[in-house]
Amino acid sequence: MIRWLDANHGATSFPPPSRALDNPPGLLAAGGDLSTERLVNAYRQGIFPWYEEGQPILWWCPDPRAVIFPGELHVSRSLRRTMKRGVFSVSVNRDFAGVIESCARREDSGGTWITAEMSAAYRRLNEIGYAHSVEVWSENALAGGIYGVLLDGVFFGESMFSRVSDASKVAMVHLRNYGTERGLALIDCQLPSRHLTSIGSRQIPRAAFLELLTQHIDANPPPQRWHQSPREMAPVE
Numbered sequence: 001m002i003r004w005l006d007a008n009h010g011a012t013s014f015p016p017p018s019r020a021l022d023n024p025p026g027l028l029a030a031g032g033d034l035s036t037e038r039l040v041n042a043y044r045q046g047i048f049p050w051y052e053e054g055q056p057i058l059w060w061c062p063d064p065r066a067v068i069f070p071g072e073l074h075v076s077r078s079l080r081r082t083m084k085r086g087v088f089s090v091s092v093n094r095d096f097a098g099v100i101e102s103c104a105r106r107e108d109s110g111g112t113w114i115t116a117e118m119s120a121a122y123r124r125l126n127e128i129g130y131a132h133s134v135e136v137w138s139e140n141a142l143a144g145g146i147y148g149v150l151l152d153g154v155f156f157g158e159s160m161f162s163r164v165s166d167a168s169k170v171a172m173v174h175l176r177n178y179g180t181e182r183g184l185a186l187i188d189c190q191l192p193s194r195h196l197t198s199i200g201s202r203q204i205p206r207a208a209f210l211e212l213l214t215q216h217i218d219a220n221p222p223p224q225r226w227h228q229s230p231r232e233m234a235p236v237e
Helices: 036-044 077-084 096-104 116-128 167-180 194-198 206-216
Strands: 003-005 027-031 058-060 065-068 089-092 131-138 141-151 154-162 186-190 202-204
Touching (some): 036 116, 036 141, 065 206, 077 167, 089 167, 096 116, 096 131, 096 141, 096 154, 116 131, 131 167, 141 167, 154 167, 167 186, 186 206
Parallel strands (some): 003 027, 154 186
Antiparallel strands (some): 027 058, 089 131, 131 141, 141 154
């Protein structure tokens, strides 16, 4: 059985991640709400919400965990050539709403798990300084991007999208470059995928992941201001 969380109180009352189920893998709790306090506390413990429209809020902490260490991000020769051609420009936090809406409409995601409730919650986190987006532009159109939650040295990637080939990869490169200049030590990818593996993601045991969080996140992590930036040419690696 999993714990049912009361939405009216106890925003810090998650069970230990070690109690997550084996089937479905990583399911830890249900219920609660998407308040800023609860979300920040969840991410600090390696827990994230993931559920579909019509379901209660479901909280997960899978084992193993897919992560990218910034120094291990793989930039292929073809991606380097694309970036050198200057076909993309990149910005940070310039269109958070556009990125999360585009992620919700991704055909391969079915558009079901980024509910209106979830979108509103992460937009609040963005306004405060906990959630951030990287946007990739082709001319004046949003071509790709990524958004997630930043706590101290860890970026918890929530979703990415690409309307133009390589645009989401360019977003990840810029996230790595921009973040490491500001102390980024780890990018959480939550679950493995072929796309993430191709750019350097690997799986580590949950216990090792949680230990990394204790090393890189304070007990009460403050929001971090990744200020809105103008569009600029994508960096070349």
